[in-house]
Amino acid sequence: MTMSKLASKYNLKRNKIRNQCTLLRGQVEDGVVFFLEKVEETIRACDNPILTWKTHGLPLGDWKVKETMYKMVSRILEEIDQWRENSSPDDTLNSLTSIETFLEEIKEIHFAILREEEEAATEFPFNLNCFYYWKQ
Secondary structure, rough: OHHHHHHHHHHHHHHHHHHHHHHHHHOOOOOHHHHHHOOOOOHHHHHHHHHHHHHOOHHHHHHHHHHHHHHHHHHHHHHHHHHHHHOOOOHHHHHHHHHHHHHHHHHHHHHHHHHHHHHHHHOOOOOOOHHHHHHH
């Protein structure tokens, strides 16, 4: 699968999840709205590592980040589908726990990318004297 196909598939699944959340929001009781908000927060969180890596990462790593986020949105979509089939209060709680676990995993990936970026930036300290002479 090429990078553009992977990105397209990621966007399709992400948009499908957003559409399902919008549709479900009007059909569920207030307690489930929190679940849907967590799902939407998780989807937004999936975009962060992709954007950060696209801006600051290496092209080879870009594939891995996109692939990981694609797998994550696939897991989220499966969780929503499973929840829709069962949707008892216990199932909602289990699904919410899964979604929060996904959210934490995504945040860890994003922080790892940011840490890697910061470490790479500190490997080559900037010499102000060089900048001064370069400007002249």
